[in-house]
Amino acid sequence: MSANSFGDKWTFTSFGESHGAAIGGVLDGVPAGLHIDFDMIREELKRRREGVEELRSTGVSARAKHEPDEVEWLSGVLDGVTLGTPIAFIIRNKDARPEDYEWLKHTYRVGHADKVYEQKYGIRDWRGGGRASARETAARVVAGCLAKQQLAQKGITIHAELVQVGNETLTSRYRDVIESVQREGDSIGGIIECRIDGVPVGTGEPIFDKLQAHLAFAIMSINACKGFEYGTGFAGVTEKGSEINHISGGISGGIADGSQIVFRCVFKPTPSTKKALASIVNHPVVNRSDTCIATRAVPVVEAMTALVLANFICEP
């Protein structure tokens, strides 16, 4: 299947470079008759753009605070209701300022994919990361919203939240940690936990299409994600079988067992820190990067989770 498509039933195809004409997607397999909640989509795009609500305006680049993403719907929807045909949508790249990135034409940033893209394709859209930019996650969020709306009708809810920033696990102290790192011109990682309720017993297909395998595949495809675990996860290694085997994480043998599904994933610190950029001499660069990208990844984690579940559950 296409490397830019996800899922074989609710198939989401993503396209667009960060500074080209537009990014967007096509979602095929959405059942006819779904009334789309456009407000929810706007809110989720804001959450992706500005970070989780409680940390908004903290650790997020100045750019992100302005210019809301506006979705234009091209097909598959009539009077706000899905037709059962492919749903195409685009988000124009309004703030495409290639001149800010002119210096990148001949420079590879450390921790970025600039170099491997050049090596792989022999050509590269150097304008701000091109296809490798996290901007493509906006299209994931739109597609994920439709999946969430469909899942909600079946009583399935997905809730992700930031559970660790650096080595801080107290929510009330995240802001301090991020602002401190920001002052240093540095960046910091984070861990997101996701809880899913209402997944029907039996969801997931042995032996390769196990539910946890598809969740891992989806989550590990998000930029900057370095790890995935569910249930007892890595911490479980120090426990005895007699102590932990009642903890399934909601999945047994690859199949949902009816209990809450819980997984965690880790996001590394943004590579484009001011410190890092300062090391590339003689360039008056604008740093548009975030201090803690994990704060913006939360709705993306939910979106990918929703797409996984829609593929298992939401037959057209």
Add this chain to the structure above:
Amino acid sequence: MSANSFGDKWTFTSFGESHGAAIGGVLDGVPAGLHIDFDMIREELKRRREGVEELRSTGVSARAKHEPDEVEWLSGVLDGVTLGTPIAFIIRNKDARPEDYEWLKHTYRVGHADKVYEQKYGIRDWRGGGRASARETAARVVAGCLAKQQLAQKGITIHAELVQVGNETLTSRYRDVIESVQREGDSIGGIIECRIDGVPVGTGEPIFDKLQAHLAFAIMSINACKGFEYGTGFAGVTEKGSEINHISGGISGGIADGSQIVFRCVFKPTPSTKKALASIVNHPVVNRSDTCIATRAVPVVEAMTALVLANFICEP
């Protein structure tokens, strides 16, 4: 695609219940002209059956020590050379003693998939786990061996090893830890690290078919695996961007960058401990389970890694 098939180029289809006539697989997409090293396959199956060499005879059930798995090749191979056609192979289940499992007909074991299989399918092969048994990993090992042999011709090597048992990270002390747990009638988890050398720069496809996403998908499909991480992994959350962004784990933007690829995965303790079984009253059960299943998962991790890479690299 079929839930029991893996990969779209080197497509491996697995079949078989643990106590049915046979388990086996079909491997389609293997280029013609590969001379199969059957000795290596026998050795890898032994490694899966009896555990990693240095811990052999420790923590592995008595059953596993006997009865080597014999592979019968049904198609796709002529005089030891692949024909380019589908390669089918089977391993007969010689030691199928359903009577040992009679008590399972009406009992669901904690930490096992017995119950969800019954719920999902309405019918269940109760003989020792049926399809959910780890026995199916023998077929993965056979398929993975062919992938490894093909990859070796391209200079790609895969090496996995046990890096943690319980909270012990010193290799020389694993044996003690396992034997101690075994005496308690309990089980313990383990972490496996896998290092891959020689992967061509450019391997991996953004944005969904990222190399790490496919590795995670493959590894998380192995029974008892609860987590996957690469590069800085979960530990990286406490580091600053300025400190760790030179550590790529061999993959950047989803694409191999030419450096060694490193990932880790965690295996939970086996659920069928003597302690657990003892809690199911009035049953004179034979416990065939292992104390530290991670010791036997090492070649399976290598096999799945090889299948992922063959799918990306080994065009027919």
Add this chain to the structure above:
Amino acid sequence: MSANSFGDKWTFTSFGESHGAAIGGVLDGVPAGLHIDFDMIREELKRRREGVEELRSTGVSARAKHEPDEVEWLSGVLDGVTLGTPIAFIIRNKDARPEDYEWLKHTYRVGHADKVYEQKYGIRDWRGGGRASARETAARVVAGCLAKQQLAQKGITIHAELVQVGNETLTSRYRDVIESVQREGDSIGGIIECRIDGVPVGTGEPIFDKLQAHLAFAIMSINACKGFEYGTGFAGVTEKGSEINHISGGISGGIADGSQIVFRCVFKPTPSTKKALASIVNHPVVNRSDTCIATRAVPVVEAMTALVLANFICEP
């Protein structure tokens, strides 16, 4: 895979209703570095819109003669060169006049898919056929042009032409036949023959991915196509084995054998004839349909053929 996607390597995803905002497509898997010939695309779209050159202005609806289709490129292309990332393009539906189709809201046209769409989805875009309109073939032509351009670089050429209109097989007399049928307010079928040169020996994969099977799948997905044959085709039934078995049609055992590949396909007469519409009483309808749709299907047949071959041959 998505029902609106075609191909697993050069994956073309199509979207759009005939009278919605736009139709378009996403083409994923196109190698980086292809210099797109935009003029050729414009010419092929004209050929689809106005019919094959020698019959232009004959048997084609008045509407089709005006309003060229303008392609807007959204992603995957920088300065006319492909980036290796998904190529998204749209064609706005300028002539969207839903009012012409108001009468269709509660009427199912004979020979059209109106009714089955309503039955399948419970909702229908009644504006001129919606997704079932032949308008979607414009997106196929754009995608097919890129495939043709890539194939041309490998010395592969595809040439389709009309070889029969009604029972007339003399090219010079097609115009008369079509004009005569048009005067009757009726429509007529046609047969298209396609010849492919330069396909590398070995193209095609036994046993299910045979080259002829994929060509049939592609061609039979075009609206109004009712049959596909290659080599000796249906006529061969009356021949003896000793007489015809040197005629392979370019494919042997599902694999290209190096000789010219020849196939034929038949297009039924357009269902929306003036006669047919007249039978739906009391409706002052505008008939936008063609007398011989086969005259416009020629570039679509070439486009689908090119996509099939690109999927087999043009690895990224």
Add this chain to the structure above:
Amino acid sequence: MSANSFGDKWTFTSFGESHGAAIGGVLDGVPAGLHIDFDMIREELKRRREGVEELRSTGVSARAKHEPDEVEWLSGVLDGVTLGTPIAFIIRNKDARPEDYEWLKHTYRVGHADKVYEQKYGIRDWRGGGRASARETAARVVAGCLAKQQLAQKGITIHAELVQVGNETLTSRYRDVIESVQREGDSIGGIIECRIDGVPVGTGEPIFDKLQAHLAFAIMSINACKGFEYGTGFAGVTEKGSEINHISGGISGGIADGSQIVFRCVFKPTPSTKKALASIVNHPVVNRSDTCIATRAVPVVEAMTALVLANFICEP
């Protein structure tokens, strides 16, 4: 997907060379709880082996009349009932007499795939056609039987029959035609018509996964098939739109419309005629080929049709 796999829901993977150890298949996606009718499978295999009942013993090679195909079930079935896990089965090649084919080691037969296989793979199983032999259709018949049995429970029936042999369309005269051709040491083609009843309205997915496109793909993958048509087919080219547009062939816009589905396909004469073999000098060859292969293709056409429908209709 694997070139030897068919279907994405009921996925059938085929393997085996005609003179290797065994041919067989794996069928994944079959719902749990289907009671398999093994007698029906035996009868269908006989029909494939000996030809349609009314022509049995005519035009079929001597070999085919003996040695029934015996199916060994390896997995996925317990006490005759499907488990929901992959169903693997094999048929041993009892009559593997490679010595009869020794002369083929260095000879390519006209009209056969011998040469292209050698060119494609660089290696070839020369023993009687290897993978290109029609023997692989026995595995299709077994898989198709399970599909038919499942479809029957939903009220769907599939019936194919021979409607033309050479230029003879009278059933009662087929035997004479075939015997006459057989006496000449030659072979003859045939046309099979297939009628499907009970397909639910709405089956089929626009725009690429149209029902007729999948039927064409399935049927054109059968050895010796040179053409596919449905509804008015090729004959419709000479009709006017006003005359034929009520004939849908059971499919409209790619979607089943509730009426009987009718398609036809043509099989060329067997290439290995005695005449053809005689032209290869100095070889005392045994001709095991059939005079009219179409007589044996009937159950294969039904089997492939059943697999197509099961993929659209029979969700696990």
